[in-house]
Amino acid sequence: xxxxxxxxxxxxxxxxxxxxxxxxxxxxxxxxxxxxxxxxxxxxxxxxxxxxxxxxxxxxxxxxxxxxxxxxxxxxxxxxxxxxxxxxxxxxxxxxxxxxxxxxxxxxxxxxxxxxxxxxxxxxxxxxxxxxxxxxxxxxxxxxxxxxxxxxxxxxxxxxxxxxxxxxxxxxxxxxxxxxxxxxxxxxxxxxxxxxxxx
Amino acid sequence: xxxxxxxxxxxxxxxxxxxxxxxxxxxxxxxxxxxxxxxxxxxxxxxxxxxxxxxxxxxxxxxxxxxxxxxxxxxxxxxxxxxxxxxxxxxxxxxxxxxxxxxxxxxxxxxxxxxxxxxxxxxxxxxxxxxxxxxxxxxxxxxxxxxxxxxxxxxxxxxxxxxxxxxxxxxxxxxxxxxxxxxxxxxxxxxxxxxxxxx
Numbered sequence: 165x166x167x168x169x170x171x172x173x174x175x176x177x178x179x180x181x182x183x184x185x186x187x188x189x190x191x192x193x194x195x196x197x198x199x200x201x202x203x204x205x206x207x208x209x210x211x212x213x214x215x216x217x218x219x220x221x222x223x224x225x226x227x228x229x230x231x232x233x234x235x236x237x238x239x240x241x242x243x244x245x246x247x248x249x250x251x252x253x254x255x256x257x258x259x260x261x262x263x264x265x266x267x268x269x270x271x272x273x274x275x276x277x278x279x280x281x282x283x284x285x286x287x288x289x290x291x292x293x294x295x296x297x298x299x300x301x302x303x304x305x306x307x308x309x310x311x312x313x314x315x316x317x318x319x320x321x322x323x324x325x326x327x328x329x330x331x332x333x334x335x336x337x338x339x340x341x342x343x344x345x346x347x348x349x350x351x352x353x354x355x356x357x358x359x360x361x362x363x
Numbered sequence: 364x365x366x367x368x369x370x371x372x373x374x375x376x377x378x379x380x381x382x383x384x385x386x387x388x389x390x391x392x393x394x395x396x397x398x399x400x401x402x403x404x405x406x407x408x409x410x411x412x413x414x415x416x417x418x419x420x421x422x423x424x425x426x427x428x429x430x431x432x433x434x435x436x437x438x439x440x441x442x443x444x445x446x447x448x449x450x451x452x453x454x455x456x457x458x459x460x461x462x463x464x465x466x467x468x469x470x471x472x473x474x475x476x477x478x479x480x481x482x483x484x485x486x487x488x489x490x491x492x493x494x495x496x497x498x499x500x501x502x503x504x505x506x507x508x509x510x511x512x513x514x515x516x517x518x519x520x521x522x523x524x525x526x527x528x529x530x531x532x533x534x535x536x537x538x539x540x541x542x543x544x545x546x547x548x549x550x551x552x553x554x555x556x557x558x559x560x561x562x
Binding site: 168169170171172174175177178181182183184185189192193194195196197198202204205206207208209210211212213214215216218219227228229230234235252253254256257260 | 367368369370371373374376377380381382383384388391392393394395396397401403404405406407408409410411412413414415417418426427428429433434451452453455456459
């Protein structure tokens with residue numbers, strides 16, 4: 165659309181930078197915004213700036229929040245002796261939706277990945293160690309994906325935390341609920357067989 | 364994500380207002396923006412405001428443009444006696460991509476649709492009549508989709524323009540290039556048969 169109306173091309177390129185938004189979809193979205201009342205672009209623009217400007221990280225668990233301490237850490241009813249380690253706020257939100265977990269979290273903001281140049285120093289591991297040094301934490305639950313990066317991070321943390329006398333666990337791997345063994349991939353089936361439990 | 368970080372929910376709701384962006388995708392996009400450097404949200408915000416603030420409509424053809432007259436109408440090489448009527452700038456862009464059409468356009472900004480409450484008065488038909496009254500237009504090509512709304516608009520315009528001595532044509536309907544008759548829908552096949560041409 166460059167020759168037709170330059171600012172539309174610029175907007176379309178911005179949409180195109182978002183993950184999963186292709187060139188055609190980006191053009192369609194940019195055109196849609198253009199056809200909306202002025203308030204639409206203004207509200208959208210404010211929401212973008214506001215989210216970015218107001219975001220803080222909880223000084224305890226590193227979760228995103230608006231103040232000093234997030235709503236989970238600030239909740240006196242949560243069990244502060246159990247810390248669930250997650251990759252990002254997205255996994256925290258997924259876990260919170262189950263409504264069952266009563267402990268607190270620690271957000272790593274990434275996983276160890278030599279391929280992407282992400283080392284333990286790039287994660288919030290020193291903040292986790294600082295929390296543990298205060299002496300009130302009994303169990304650390306590693307809720308990390310069963311991927312190369314998730315496994316590497318889990319192993320690194322287990323090696324680091326177990327000598328400190330902390331109980332370190334990792335969420336179970338196996339067949340997902342409601343899945344059909346016939347269609348399970350080999351790696352999952354192998355893992356599920358190895359991790360079998362006595363009934 | 365409401366309880367976690369309010370401004371992220373607001374941003375996510377903005378993304379959710381875009382066509383084809385569901386709740387889950389909207390959350391993912393909002394979170395992505397939050398994780399980018401400050402410039403990302405700022406550039407995005409500027410692009411939104413800029414596109415909306417700078418958009419003008421060509422005083423000749425009603426196409427979107429940055430100035431008084433669009434790049435097509437302002438091009439002295441284009442044949443000003445042939446006007447192609449399109450629904451929106453998107454169809455104009457699609458036609459321009461073929462690189463063959465040498466005439467000019469008229470953008471209706473919609474199609475007649477009693478179901479959606481869009482009457483001829485809501486479209487740029489009076490602007491089209493004003494152009495025609497200047498006396499230089501010989502042919503009006505209706506490049507309108509073969510849908511209920513496209514048909515209604517084409518019929519309305521033909522009835523209005525033919526008495527003025529203007530040649531009114533509509534783009535051909537039939538089997539799309541490279542398509543297989545076996546898989547053509549009945550309506551298209553029927554139309555293609557009725558519109559058959561002598562070779």
